[in-house]
Amino acid sequence: MAEIIYSGLTQLGAAATIAASPDAAILEKVSNPEPSMRYLVRFTAPEFTALCPLTGQPDFAHLVIDYVPGPFLVESKSLKLYLASFRNHGGFHEACTLAIAKRLVAEIAPEWLRIGGYWYPRGGIPIDIFYQTGAEPEGVWLPDQGVAPYRGRG
Secondary structure (H helix, E strand, O other): OHHHOOOOOOOOOOOOOHHHOOOOOOEEEOOOHHHOOOOEEEEEEEEEEEEEOOOOOEEEEEEEEEEEEEEEOOHHHHHHHHHHHHOOOOOHHHHHHHHHHHHHHHHHHEEEEEEEEEEOOOOOOOOOEEEEOOOOOOOOOOOOOOOOOOOOOO
């Protein structure tokens, strides 16, 4: 079964480099091993980095991505490399957060997805971006994203 699920992956178990841009990054998927069950998958990226498109200064965020799988799961190493590709990408907080959501929806067709982008302040103002594909699904445990409103994020 494992050979079937993981066949065709190009990054898992192999040396891989960070793509020059999010558009160039390869985001891989695997078949959902439990398609008859509804469950939540969470990825947390507390050290996400992108660049301000005007100043080139780094912007940092704590991302929390929750999704209820449809036919596919995102392969975690490819997600890590995709998120890392934003390190040299210029984009406003809103654009980066929503681009991640749109790409995941396009690639894995989740039943439901939400993303919280908790951006650390620059210029004294934190900007938090939230998106979800629709109403919260019934019958699935949706824990709080666990990131407190900004008070030093510590």
